[in-house]
Amino acid sequence: MQEFDASLQAVVAATQAAVRMRTELWSMIADLPENVELTEVQVPLTFYENGQVIAWGDDSEHFRPSTFRLVQQLWQAADRTLSKEDVRQDTIFDEEAKPESLRTLVKNARRELESVNFPYEIETLWGKGYRLKTCSQP
Numbered sequence: 001m002q003e004f005d006a007s008l009q010a011v012v013a014a015t016q017a018a019v020r021m022r023t024e025l026w027s028m029i030a031d032l033p034e035n036v037e038l039t040e041v042q043v044p045l046t047f048y049e050n051g052q053v054i055a056w057g058d059d060s061e062h063f064r065p066s067t068f069r070l071v072q073q074l075w076q077a078a079d080r081t082l083s084k085e086d087v088r089q090d091t092i093f094d095e096e097a098k099p100e101s102l103r104t105l106v107k108n109a110r111r112e113l114e115s116v117n118f119p120y121e122i123e124t125l126w127g128k129g130y131r132l133k134t135c136s137q138p
Contacts, residue, residue, distance in 0.1 A: 043119040
């Protein structure tokens, strides 16, 4: 029982420290001039495959399987742009899928992410493919 109490106290202390840090961070951000863009700030994502849940900050959301796979694929390739072919193969899983299927998937995923104030958006780089981009609004 003492081990549990110690573990619980450690979790409470870590949570309190995280809340203090988050409060300080938002205070520092609020003090920045309005024309400063924070596009380099990375919000970590955690993926829970068993329920297609993505967690970020204090939020988490269940997504449709195709949106979950697409965001996970783009997140794992954060250092590069994924071609439409890469996305189609790893997200749609259908060799015969039409190009419209990919456009529809991306359009629906964007709508789904936007509806939950997801910290990233899917950016299209014409002629190159897709990548995740930090949203310009907090």
